[in-house]
Amino acid sequence: MLPWRLLCILGLLVLGFLLEFGDALKLPFRVNDVLPVLPRQVSWPVLNTFGSAVDLLPSFMGTISPNNGSIQWKGACFYGNEARMDFTQGDDRGLGGGVIYLKVKQHGISVFLMPAGMLGTLVSLVDVLPLFSNTGWGQNANLDFLKNHMGASFEKRHQPWQGTINPDDVHSGDFLAVSKIRGRWGGFETLEKWVTGSFAGHTAVCLKDDFGNLWVGESGHENEKGEEIIVIIPWDEWWDLALKDDSNPQIALLPLHPDIRAKWNNTAAWEYSQSMSGKPYGYHNMIFSWIDTIGDNFPPPLDAHLVISVMSMWTRMQPAYAANMWNEALNLRLGTEGLDLYGILEETEKRGISFDELLTIPEKDEWVYSDGKSTTCVAFILQMYKAAGVFGPVSDSIQVTEFTIRDAYMLKIFENNHTRLPVWCNNGDDRLPFCQILGEFLMELPLYNTIEPYAKMNENCPSLPPSYDRPMHC
Numbered sequence: 001m002l003p004w005r006l007l008c009i010l011g012l013l014v015l016g017f018l019l020e021f022g023d024a025l026k027l028p029f030r031v032n033d034v035l036p037v038l039p040r041q042v043s044w045p046v047l048n049t050f051g052s053a054v055d056l057l058p059s060f061m062g063t064i065s066p067n068n069g070s071i072q073w074k075g076a077c078f079y080g081n082e083a084r085m086d087f088t089q090g091d092d093r094g095l096g097g098g099v100i101y102l103k104v105k106q107h108g109i110s111v112f113l114m115p116a117g118m119l120g121t122l123v124s125l126v127d128v129l130p131l132f133s134n135t136g137w138g139q140n141a142n143l144d145f146l147k148n149h150m151g152a153s154f155e156k157r158h159q160p161w162q163g164t165i166n167p168d169d170v171h172s173g174d175f176l177a178v179s180k181i182r183g184r185w186g187g188f189e190t191l192e193k194w195v196t197g198s199f200a201g202h203t204a205v206c207l208k209d210d211f212g213n214l215w216v217g218e219s220g221h222e223n224e225k226g227e228e229i230i231v232i233i234p235w236d237e238w239w240d241l242a243l244k245d246d247s248n249p250q251i252a253l254l255p256l257h258p259d260i261r262a263k264w265n266n267t268a269a270w271e272y273s274q275s276m277s278g279k280p281y282g283y284h285n286m287i288f289s290w291i292d293t294i295g296d297n298f299p300p301p302l303d304a305h306l307v308i309s310v311m312s313m314w315t316r317m318q319p320a321y322a323a324n325m326w327n328e329a330l331n332l333r334l335g336t337e338g339l340d341l342y343g344i345l346e347e348t349e350k351r352g353i354s355f356d357e358l359l360t361i362p363e364k365d366e367w368v369y370s371d372g373k374s375t376t377c378v379a380f381i382l383q384m385y386k387a388a389g390v391f392g393p394v395s396d397s398i399q400v401t402e403f404t405i406r407d408a409y410m411l412k413i414f415e416n417n418h419t420r421l422p423v424w425c426n427n428g429d430d431r432l433p434f435c436q437i438l439g440e441f442l443m444e445l446p447l448y449n450t451i452e453p454y455a456k457m458n459e460n461c462p463s464l465p466p467s468y469d470r471p472m473h474c
Contacts, residue, residue: 131187133187134186146190149299149466150199155442157439157442161440163426165424167214168212171261173205173256173261173269173385174254175206175414176252177409177434177443178201178251179199179201180202181248182246195302196405199445200252203377205218214235218238219375229280230380231277232277249438252432253435254415263389264389268387271387272384276372276373279372279373281376281377283325285401286376287325289378290463291359292460292474293360294354297463299465304359332369362459365400378403378405379400379401382408398453399456402457410447411451414434418431433449457473
């Protein structure tokens with residue numbers, strides 16, 4: 001027989017389920033707030049249906065300002081909520097007040113709700129923390145997240161999982177797509193993949209010198225000081241680091257098409273690469289390659305209101321980091337200099353534009369930041385492609401700093417004839433249109449090698465999961 005306490009809790013639970021569908025009686029709790037006190041075999045099957053890592057993101061509820069009345073929402077701790085501003089009438093000196101004194105700008109105060117409730121949010125936190133764990137548990141968490149939110153399959157490859165690369169078969173411009181699935185970088189890449197739709201999280205590029213030696217160019221290489229910089233290093237060194245990488249990287253080599261290779265200007269490619277060597281990774285414009293539209297790049301419940309709120313909090317906690325991540329980029333979009341985030345918000349208000357609109361202004365490849373030109377891992381490669389002549393007549397009308405990794409591997413510039421791939425490419429029945437050279441899971445690159453370059457490419461493209469539909473010529 002069940003203990004009397006458990007019977008009482010179950011009774012309250014049933015009552016809660018019944019009453020959540022009616023307004024006759026309100027209880028001071030929600031059903032999912034009671035579940036954790038029940039035995040594990042009762043509570044966990046139900047709790048597991050409530051939370052996911054996405055539930056850690058708050059949902060935007062509305063904005064409170066003196067002229068927009070009130071907003072209402074339902075939460076976990078307090079079921080019925082309303083927020084408004086009430087001002088008292090001024091005295092003979094014109095001074096007024098209110099029940100609660102608030103200092104607000106024109107756009108008011110943004111209100112967010114944690115949609116899963118207090119306990120659901122804690123469960124979601126338990127779901128998201130393993131993404132950054134450098135364990136089998138962490139790897140499984142990353143795979144499950146990408147399967148659930150992006151439709152990835154992660155089919156096992158045939159052995160061997162490590163390719164035997166012949167450098168003679170690799171050429172300048174061949175693209176390296178990397179997908180890390182555990183540890184710090186695995187967790188970061190998983191979230192990056194989710195918001196951008198990319199099925200790879202990092203990139204590098206191959207280069208041959210005049211003596212036939214193979215090198216790798218990479219933006220985001222960690223040096224001995226722990227800094228992420230741009231490097232040109234020998235292939236053997238890069239490959240050795242990849243094999244020792246405990247994030248379990250899956251790596252594919254994407255050879256350029258022979259027609260593209262025929263017009264490749266190797267001298268120009270090397271000149272560009274060497275001019276960027278040693279410069280920092282492109283943190284300045286990292287987020288702006290992803291945000292092209294006001295509302296169609298944010299996976300729900302993420303939106304621009306949450307972005308600006310996070311920016312504001314981060315600015316208070318880490319002002320130098322915030323300045324590096326977005327202040328310079330936002331100033332360039334406004335044509336201003338030296339404004340901090342709050343000055344930027346004030347300037348957008350003066351100009352009558354929303355912060356959402358400011359985020360969507362395309363990045364320009366020629367923009368120079370305080371530490372030089374800013375290129376992410378993929379922008380560095382595509383800038384090299386521009387220098388080498390890959391984009392031909394549309395080169396000057398393409399801003400490659402607007403490209404995500406997905407945008408890059410969708411370019412129709414890669415080998416499309418399976419018979420021309422090197423003999424060491426892939427394993428047995430693992431028939432891929434590119435060469436997977438490392439990893440236990442088959443790499444997926446949806447819409448690989450399908451879109452011809454065009455002017456203003458990827459400057460106004462949506463990217464909403466799970467399908468990440470992309471209109472032509474966006």
